[in-house]
Amino acid sequence: MGQKKWREARPREDYLRILNPDGSVNGAVPQVADEELLRWYRAFIETRLLETLGLRLQRRGVLSVAGTSLGEEACGLGAAAALRPGDWLHPSYRQTSALLYWGVPVDRMMASLLGHAPEHIAQHLPIPPDLAPKVRLTPYPIFLGANVPLATGVAFADKLNNRPNVSLVFIGEGATSEGDFHDGLGLAGVLKLPCVVVVQNNQWSISVPSSRQTAAETFAQKAVAHGLPSHRVDGNDVFAVYAAVQEAVDRARRGEGASVVEAVTYRMMDHNSADSASIYRTDEEVEYWKSLDPLDRFERYLVARGLLDDALKQQVRDEAEPQLRAAISRARAVPPTPPESMFLNHLNGDPGWTFRHQQRECAVELAGGNPFVDFTGEGL
Numbered sequence: 525m526g527q528k529k530w531r532e533a534r535p536r537e538d539y540l541r542i543l544n545p546d547g548s549v550n551g552a553v554p555q556v557a558d559e560e561l562l563r564w565y566r567a568f569i570e571t572r573l574l575e576t577l578g579l580r581l582q583r584r585g586v587l588s589v590a591g592t593s594l595g596e597e598a599c600g601l602g603a604a605a606a607l608r609p610g611d612w613l614h615p616s617y618r619q620t621s622a623l624l625y626w627g628v629p630v631d632r633m634m635a636s637l638l639g640h641a642p643e644h645i646a647q648h649l650p651i652p653p654d655l656a657p658k659v660r661l662t663p664y665p666i667f668l669g670a671n672v673p674l675a676t677g678v679a680f681a682d683k684l685n686n687r688p689n690v691s692l693v694f695i696g697e698g699a700t701s702e703g704d705f706h707d708g709l710g711l712a713g714v715l716k717l718p719c720v721v722v723v724q725n726n727q728w729s730i731s732v733p734s735s736r737q738t739a740a741e742t743f744a745q746k747a748v749a750h751g752l753p754s755h756r757v758d759g760n761d762v763f764a765v766y767a768a769v770q771e772a773v774d775r776a777r778r779g780e781g782a783s784v785v786e787a788v789t790y791r792m793m794d795h796n797s798a799d800s801a802s803i804y805r806t807d808e809e810v811e812y813w814k815s816l817d818p819l820d821r822f823e824r825y826l827v828a829r830g831l832l833d834d835a836l837k838q839q840v841r842d843e844a845e846p847q848l849r850a851a852i853s854r855a856r857a858v859p860p861t862p863p864e865s866m867f868l869n870h871l872n873g874d875p876g877w878t879f880r881h882q883q884r885e886c887a888v889e890l891a892g893g894n895p896f897v898d899f900t901g902e903g904l
């Protein structure tokens with residue numbers, strides 16, 4: 525196999541940046557209460573800890589695949605913090621920080637990564653109503669881009685019913701090449717839907733660099749063709765993400781329609797545990813982006829403000845880790861999802877031939893037979 529590495533094409537830095545990598549600030553910092561800043565900090569730390577534990581579980585064969593959002597946490601966090609209870613969050617798989625910010629139960633998240641069916645998880649890990657997240661969530665679709673029309677559909681329903689909610693949806697820069705992204709944006713533009721689309725541009729779509737994803741100069745530009753306003757921000761600056769998304773959310777809530785926010789960031793790790801990024805990109809590139817780390821600069825800012833010191837840093841970790849470990853243990857204690865339960869749901873009408881065939885194959889296997897030898901499918 526060839527050993528070609530892509531030459532780095534650094535993104536333009538003429539974007540909104542409020543928090544510099546050294547922790548100093550440019551211009552006005554969004555007004556956020558001290559307690560809220562510490563909530564952001566805890567979500568940052570929990571995200572890093574949880575994803576590290578997830579990777580270790582993958583290495584031990586507990587999870588079949590694990591990914592991380594290392595270096596990208598400010599995108600999910602800053603955007604999610606701009607929502608209010610009742611709003612909708614439509615994540616992709618790189619917004620662990622958004623989920624943890626809104627208190628999505630870690631045991632359920634982990635049970636889902638373990639492959640359990642949603643109904644099974646709900647049955648074995650019930651959530652007391654007062655602990656349920658205060659935003660509404662949709663599960664991320666594996667087919668990239670599909671959550672954009674989903675979000676615009678939800679926003680349309682809210683608009684038709686005069687509900688004051690906003691839908692926040694995340695998509696990777698690679699997935700903006702999907703038709704679904706444009707279908708969703710087209711509708712959101714024409715119908716002025718209360719929707720904010722965050723393009724999390726982490727420079728890579730598995731092994732395809734963003735410079736090969738589009739000939740457009742920026743991903744924010746993709747909004748123009750749909751008549752939508754856009755912002756382009758430093759995605760490693762939690763204040764810039766928050767400020768831009770907050771403005772877009774306010775606009776959507778006032779009934780003025782949808783917006784796009786491109787958050788420029790970097791995927792520090794492999795695409796997921798099934799990838800090996802060192803084959804296609806250089807160490808120098810990764811080193812450069814380490815110097816822009818979103819948590820380092822936020823910590824520097826909090827320390828300079830007198831809100832954080834070494835003792836509190838340690839305390840946050842010491843509180844988070846046992847809680848995360850306990851949640852993972854609860855998820856691991858969930859009994860296996862009965863395999864035949866995958867046939868409990870089908871979309872509409874009577875189950876078709878393929879459905880019935882697979883159901884019978886599964887039944888043969890569960891009875892100890894070999895579906896390929898012991899079941900011919902005859903008579904179906």
Ligand SMILES: Cc1ncc(C[n+]2csc(CCOP(=O)(O)OP(=O)(O)O)c2C)c(N)n1
Nearest residue numbers: 618666667668696697698699726728729730
């Ligand atoms: C429609 C579709 N095509 C391809 C894939 C396989 N796939 C999964 S993740 C991925 C890369 C996505 O890159 P990007 O949108 O930039 O998101 P990132 O992983 O960088 O966060 C691809 C091609 C898929 N899941 N769905």
Ligand SMILES: [Mg+2]
Nearest residue numbers: 696697728729
């Ligand atoms: Mg990407």
